[in-house]
Amino acid sequence: MKIPLLLMLVAVTAALSVLLGRDVADLGALFGQGDAVEYWRYIIFELRLPRVLMAILIGAMLASSGLLFQSTLHNPLASPFTLGSSAGAALGAYIAFLVFGPGSQWLFIGFAFGLALLVSLPIYLLAARRRVPPEAVLLAGVAITFGTSAVISGLTYVASEKTIFAYARWSLGDLSVIGYDNILILLVPTLLPVIYGWLARHRLDAMAGGEELALARGVNIAAVRSGALLVVTIGVGASVALCGPIAFIGLIVPHVARAIYGGGHSRLTIAAPLLGAILLMLCDFAGRNILTVDIPIGVMTAALGTPAFIALLVTRLGRARG
Amino acid sequence: MGAGTNLVIYNLRVFGDGRKELLCADARFEPGQLHLVIGPNGAGKTSLLRGVMGVLPTSGEINIGNTAIHTLAPHRRRDFLAYQPQALPRVEAQTVEDFVLSARGARSPWIGGLSIRDRERAMHCLTRARAGQLAQRRMATLSGGELARVALASTLALDTGWLILDEPVAACDVAAAREMYRLLSSLAHDDGLGVVVVEHDLGLARSWADTITLIALGHVAARGAPTDVFGSNAVEEAYGANLKTAELAPNSWAVVAVNQR
Numbered sequence: 033m034k035i036p037l038l039l040m041l042v043a044v045t046a047a048l049s050v051l052l053g054r055d056v057a058d059l060g061a062l063f064g065q066g067d068a069v070e071y072w073r074y075i076i077f078e079l080r081l082p083r084v085l086m087a088i089l090i091g092a093m094l095a096s097s098g099l100l101f102q103s104t105l106h107n108p109l110a111s112p113f114t115l116g117s118s119a120g121a122a123l124g125a126y127i128a129f130l131v132f133g134p135g136s137q138w139l140f141i142g143f144a145f146g147l148a149l150l151v152s153l154p155i156y157l158l159a160a161r162r163r164v165p166p167e168a169v170l171l172a173g174v175a176i177t178f179g180t181s182a183v184i185s186g187l188t189y190v191a192s193e194k195t196i197f198a199y200a201r202w203s204l205g206d207l208s209v210i211g212y213d214n215i216l217i218l219l220v221p222t223l224l225p226v227i228y229g230w231l232a233r234h235r236l237d238a239m240a241g242g243e244e245l246a247l248a249r250g251v252n253i254a255a256v257r258s259g260a261l262l263v264v265t266i267g268v269g270a271s272v273a274l275c276g277p278i279a280f281i282g283l284i285v286p287h288v289a290r291a292i293y294g295g296g297h298s299r300l301t302i303a304a305p306l307l308g309a310i311l312l313m314l315c316d317f318a319g320r321n322i323l324t325v326d327i328p329i330g331v332m333t334a335a336l337g338t339p340a341f342i343a344l345l346v347t348r349l350g351r352a353r354g
Numbered sequence: 355m356g357a358g359t360n361l362v363i364y365n366l367r368v369f370g371d372g373r374k375e376l377l378c379a380d381a382r383f384e385p386g387q388l389h390l391v392i393g394p395n396g397a398g399k400t401s402l403l404r405g406v407m408g409v410l411p412t413s414g415e416i417n418i419g420n421t422a423i424h425t426l427a428p429h430r431r432r433d434f435l436a437y438q439p440q441a442l443p444r445v446e447a448q449t450v451e452d453f454v455l456s457a458r459g460a461r462s463p464w465i466g467g468l469s470i471r472d473r474e475r476a477m478h479c480l481t482r483a484r485a486g487q488l489a490q491r492r493m494a495t496l497s498g499g500e501l502a503r504v505a506l507a508s509t510l511a512l513d514t515g516w517l518i519l520d521e522p523v524a525a526c527d528v529a530a531a532r533e534m535y536r537l538l539s540s541l542a543h544d545d546g547l548g549v550v551v552v553e554h555d556l557g558l559a560r561s562w563a564d565t566i567t568l569i570a571l572g573h574v575a576a577r578g579a580p581t582d583v584f585g586s587n588a589v590e591e592a593y594g595a596n597l598k599t600a601e602l603a604p605n606s607w608a609v610v611a612v613n614q615r
Contacts, residue, residue: 240445241442
């Protein structure tokens with residue numbers, strides 16, 4: 033599949049997500065007059081479009097983040113969720129709920145974002161040392177993820193029912209934002225990992241061949257690795273703060289992209305974010321329309337992601353053997 | 355860049371896991387020559403190369419002319435020494451041209467990437483490695499001999515005065531191996547590059563080397579002209595075997611371990 037085709041697929045998916053829903057938009061009404069027009073303008077421009085834009089930004093960011101981690105750490109299981117960035121943001125969110133209660137948006141974003149950075153700091157320092165092998169960085173991330181969930185469990189023990197409920201709702205992930213302010217806030221942090229991936233594409237190619245080759249080709253491994261960790265932490269921190277954790281996209285999409293486009297990062301760094309955007313829009317669309325109530329986006333990505341990942345593993349293993 | 359200057363290794367110690375010393379070596383390589391490094395399995399040949407490239411920690415000195423290579427971060431040594439590991443990982447679907455180009459990509463500017471000039475250099479190196487006609491082939495379709503020439507082209511594409519190659523003919527048949535050494539010899543003698551090659555096949559080493567460095571038990575056991583090194587019993591001692599050396603045709607040597615029953 034050529035990249036322009038993928039770009040068109042993003043546009044088509046976005047258009048359909050905006051126009052279709054429990055109520056199918058009447059295009060004629062949009063250009064007419066009267067109450068129906070007002071109604072549809074509100075549904076499309078205030079409710080559905082911001083949501084679809086959010087899905088595009090976050091889907092692209094998660095896919096690029098997963099690709100960056102998998103390529104720089106040389107491990108197919110690396111994702112924003114195995115490296116603690118996401119867990120740190122969750123802890124920050126919990127503390128904000130606990131201390132300020134739900135509703136104080138800016139404090140909430142600040143805490144989630146700040147703790148994402150803070151919790152990732154030891155991993156960042158580890159990744160910035162060249163002689164630390166990639167497995168060590170990955171395992172440190174897993175350990176930190178476990179550590180933060182332990183702290184969250186401990187806080188749950190002392191938290192009020194209201195806080196626990198608010199946190200539980202948030203942790204399911206939610207793309208329903210009203211208006212465009214949040215999209216503006218997210219624009220730069222989510223595009224950072226996407227742009228970084230593209231700029232680092234040649235270095236990622238060399239790093240995919242292992243440490244020895246990367247050094248032989250002159251790649252400053254520690255710099256590329258810690259740079260990736262920094263932009264991903266910023267992107268994931270901001271998105272988790274606003275929309276809650278959304279799992280699986282970062283893990284699966286790079287594998288799908290590699291299955292279609294092979295291992296070259298010149299194409300992967302463009303294809304992965306586009307595929308991520310499409311997949312998250314589809315998950316969101318399914319979540320809005322399968323049942324009469326909305327299914328949270330985190331539940332949808334996990335529900336669709338798990339079988340998709342297993343299917344991918346089975347077919348790739350089959351091909352590797354055949 | 356480094357052409358015309360010696361590669362001098364002084365009191366170099368290479369360490370593995372847990373600061374275990376793998377190798378202690380002195381050596382002096384001159385440009386415009388083909389230098390072969392031989393020695394039994396596990397003696398420290400690859401450790402020497404990995405130490406020089408900074409993949410493994412070292413103490414001691416590595417100098418090219420006035421440049422103290424050992425003080426440079428590993429990724430900066432690439433400006434002076436082009437290193438080719440034993441097995442080059444490859445993207446099966448990639449074209450040969452893109453593969454060679456990717457060698458230059460790792461040091462291309464972050465913004466701007468690869469230029470027309472990079473593409474020209476890549477094609478030039480492919481032609482120099484007698485692999486120009488392979489440019490549009492997919493990596494997955496190459497034979498062992500073709501892959502070896504493409505790998506050499508990607509190493510040449512780094513544009514350095516020194517080539518450091520770890521067993522470049524490991525996957526070659528006898529004819530392809532001869533072709534490769536003819537090429538390496540020409541790169542040293544005609545282009546003036548310094549070429550250091552780790553080689554398993556003692557016959558090839560005896561036939562093609564300008565100098566031989568014999569490594570045994572983590573030390574340099576002998577170095578000098580092939581006639582001198584093979585003339586002594588240092589090689590037999592290093593391998594712990596009775597060796598028979600014969601010049602079957604002019605400059606074509608075979609070295610075999612003699613059966614003892």
